[in-house]
Amino acid sequence: MVHVIEEFKAFPNSVRNAIVFLVAGWLWHYVSLYRYFYSGNIPFKQIVIGVSVCFFVFRIRNWARVLCIVCNILIVVMYLTVTFSFLSAGKTHYATVAGFNVVLFSLATYFLAVGESSRFFKERSPAPGKDNVAKPEEDGV
Numbered sequence: 001m002v003h004v005i006e007e008f009k010a011f012p013n014s015v016r017n018a019i020v021f022l023v024a025g026w027l028w029h030y031v032s033l034y035r036y037f038y039s040g041n042i043p044f045k046q047i048v049i050g051v052s053v054c055f056f057v058f059r060i061r062n063w064a065r066v067l068c069i070v071c072n073i074l075i076v077v078m079y080l081t082v083t084f085s086f087l088s089a090g091k092t093h094y095a096t097v098a099g100f101n102v103v104l105f106s107l108a109t110y111f112l113a114v115g116e117s118s119r120f121f122k123e124r125s126p127a128p129g130k131d132n133v134a135k136p137e138e139d140g141v
Contacts, residue, residue, distance in 0.1 A: 008058075012120050018111035019058055022068065025104035026050035029075070032097050057112075062125035065112050072109040076102050 008016065029050065033042050053071065056064035079101040086095035111117060 011060075012116050014111050014114045014116040015060075015120050018108055018117055019054075021104055021108035021111060022057060022072075023054055025072075025075075025101065025108050026054060028104055029101055032101060036094060036097050060121055060124040062121040065117070065121045069109055069112050072105045072112075075105045076109070079105070 008019070011019070030042055030047070033046065034040060049071075053064065053068050057068050079098045083095050083098040083102060086092070086098060
């Protein structure tokens with residue numbers, strides 16, 4: 001466990017912020033689904049998706065960063081429409097809950113997209129095809 005914390009502390013600030021806001025966004029998403037929007041029920045697929053995305057982003061996989069940015073944009077658009085729906089219906093409490101999701105996922109997306117994070121993920125991610133391809137042995141014939 002200490003190794004994981006030390007590894008996390010070694011990440012650049014933008015990557016640490018991205019991971020913190022990403023985890024906070026998913027946690028708040030679960031809380032808001034459970035408490036406000038689905039009334040005590042969280043779809044299992046939502047849990048699997050959130051945990052998987054957070055895991056692979058923490059493992060510094062560039063493909064996960066790109067996938068996470070795309071998914072976060074979709075989540076932000078979804079929660080923006082929900083926020084505006086609740087605002088137009090006069091339900092400011094629910095609009096605030098949904099709006100907080102917009103803020104958390106937007107901040108996670110921003111910190112994942114900045115140049116420092118992009119460079120860090122590209123440098124630390126295994127290059128596809130380089131180490132994974134079996135090389136033919138040379139016989140010297």
